Amino acid sequence: MILHSTEALKRYTESGHWGRRTLRKMAAKAPERPAVVNPADRPDLTGTAAQSLSYRELSAAVDAIATGLLDMGLRKDESVIVQLLNVWELVAMFLVVSHAGGVLAPMPIQWRANKFQNVKKFADARFFFGMRDFKGANRLAIAEKSGFVALPIERIAEIARGAVDAARLDASVVDGNDIFTLCWSSGTEALSKGGPMSHNNWLFQMNLISQTAGLREGDRVLATAPVVDTTGVATWLASLAIGGTTLLHHSLNMPLLVKQLMQDQVHFLLLVPAVLNIILKLPNVDQLDFSGVRCIASGSAQCSRWSMGEFKRRWNIEILHTWGQTEGTAVFAGARDVPDFAKRADHFPWWGRPSVAWPSGIRGVEMTLFDEADAECTQPGQGAELVYCGPTVFAGYYRQPDLAKSTFTPDGFCRTGDFFILRDAHHIGVFDRKKDIVIRGFNLSVAKVENLVLTHPGVQEAAAVAVPDEIMREKTCIYVVPKDKAQLPTLEAVIGHLKQIGVAAYKLPEHIEYFDTIQRNPVGKILKAQLRQRVRSAAA
Structure with missing residues (x-):
């Protein structure tokens, strides 16, 4: 099943990014090396024994x-x-x-x-x-x-x-251009759409990860995301690309996760920012030894500079800041391309920028920022929608040709629906989803608010959404999971902490709610639609 256009096939074949190679059978350099290891708690999950296959x-x-x-x-x-x-x-x-x-x-x-x-x-x-x-x-x-x-x-x-x-x-x-997987969009807002990815799409994606994460032949990769969505599939295929061992982990079992990181010789894994924060706020964090881990990829939300710095300081672990979608769009900020981890938290390499060569060696991807009139942004500080073109991008939603116009620009760039900011001549940065912005004179990214609130020592998890306001148009509501239920961080305490660290007044939250846990979808994204509905109902 070949779905890509004749133009795309010609373009990426002639550039050498696509070929005849497929993922049907990947030859292993070490046939007796473990290829996949079941989660240790498989007996509790399926009632059958855990096992390892070479x-x-x-x-x-x-x-x-x-x-x-x-x-x-x-x-x-x-x-x-x-x-x-x-x-x-x-x-x-x-x-x-x-x-x-x-x-x-x-x-x-x-x-x-x-x-x-x-x-x-x-x-x-x-x-x-x-x-x-x-x-x-x-x-x-x-x-x-x-x-x-x-x-x-x-x-x-x-x-x-x-x-x-x-x-x-x-x-x-x-053929290499045949479709390999049909992954479904996470569906937090509506019915899911099918994203067909070819063998060539995935082969290029696998190399993106291995190059930017610095993976080596035979590395042991811990697959924490469900291997049914783009994130989980990409993690497993990155392991396959280097002839590595895939250690499987189902759902989030924190005791087992910590044990695996300390005992199973893990070199690379993916954790959402919320889990990075949870680990750093564990009571026994000073006794944990993760020194065998070289790199952790983190996405689905923006990482905080604090968590990236703590993982580097404590265990010399580099955080690979990731952004990607079911549609095959992806950009990664790793230690090679953005060596300053503090900068890496909100700077992505502007892949495809003319005359810029990245140490990771990534070629073939083009990215730019378009405003609502489809005019290209050229000045630092400008924010607009990221449009993306490259060998990883899918051919369009499966059996939904009516979505092509809203998905692609006339010249074939994928409209991501995500706001980015032009940081400087070489970098862009995530701003937010179009619907995850608080509009109050300034356009305020809720991800920025969430990361700031997480620096409060009494906050375990945080989510932020916009709430309607007659005067300001919108204000910010934060949902907080407290570290200690007996000592709830009040709104006043959170605001006082943010002021102390120099946060601008317009970024301060105006309302707070408490949760025992913040609901997420299978890939770790906060179910913002539910939170927005909840806060709007309360406001009404």
């Missing part, structure tokens, strides 16, 4: 399962749906479905009936692999009701022990 064992399992799919009648370019935890079967299915000539369309484990119908409509898939029971819901029953041929996770391991038909697998021709 590259040789994973390759054999992929061949057998792919043969099994062909026996079931899988057709060329047909989508296969999986809804699994971070276990080896999920990782294997990416290679399996492609090897059999299909396209994998993984779903977050949290999704229920209404999302099943949405996926069924757009993917037009027959086969579903999932869990009989997880947290009180029978995913197989929901899938069957939605019209899928539903198979349990146990079936994957069973087929993996079956016969291999190498001739039939070799007859399934897959």
Whole structure:
């Protein structure tokens, strides 16, 4: 299934960024090296034992399962749906479905009936692999009701022990421009859209991560994000690109996470900024030894300079500041391109800037900022929407051609919907989502407010949203998870702290609410739509 335009295929093939190579089977330089290691708490998650598969064992399992799919009648370019935890079967299915000539369309484990119908409509898939029971819901029953041929996770391991038909697998021709995955947008605001990514899209993305994070052959990568969305898939594929070992971690199990970082020789992982802050505020943080970790990627929200500095000071860990979307757009600020970690918190390299060569060696990506009239911003301090073009960008939302005009500019740049600021001649910085701005004379980024509030010692987590105001138009409401419920940080205390560290008056919050936890979607993004609705209802 080739979806990219003739122009894109010609452009990136001639530039050498796209080729015939695929992800069907990645040859390992060390076949006996562990390829994927199940989460240690798998027995509690699935009732089955945790295990580790070498590259040789994973390759054999992929061949057998792919043969099994062909026996079931899988057709060329047909989508296969999986809804699994971070276990080896999920990782294997990416290679399996492609090897059999299909396209994998993984779903977050949290999704229920209404999302099943949405996926069924757009993917037009027959086969579903999932869990009989997880947290009180029978995913197989929901899938069957939605019209899928539903198979349990146990079936994957069973087929993996079956016969291999190498001739039939070799007859399934897959090109580098064929679609490898169909990932779904996180869907915090509306029904999810399918983002098709080709083998070439992913191969370029894998190299972006390995180059900017400084990954080395055989590194051990801890996959903390669900390997069903772009973030989790990219983390696993970055490990595959270097012949590394992928250590799986499902959901956020803080005791297990800390144990893995201290005992499992982890070199690279991804954590959302909120988790970085949680770790730094653990009571025993001074006793933790994460010295084996070289780099942590952090995205979904803006990192704070404080957390980046603390990880560098305590354990000499570099934070790779990341920004990316399901659409394949991505930019990373690492130690090579932005060596000053304090600057790295809000500066991204302006990839594609004429006559600028980056130490990471990234080429082929073009980025610019367009205002509402689609005029290019050229002066430092200007803020506008980031538009992006490069070998990682998808061909458009799957089976939704009506969205093409709002997704792409006439010359093929992807409209990201995110505000960035032109920092200087070489750097841009995230400002915020268009809807995550407080408009009160100044356009105030709620991410900036959140990071400032997090510097208060009594705040464990923070989220900020705009609340309507008759005079100022909008004011800022903060939702806070206190570090100690017995000593709630009052609004006055938070404002006093912010004034003490020199925060401008217009950035100070005007209202505060307290939560035991802040709800997030499967990739760690705060569910801002719910918070905005809550605060607007209260204001009304």
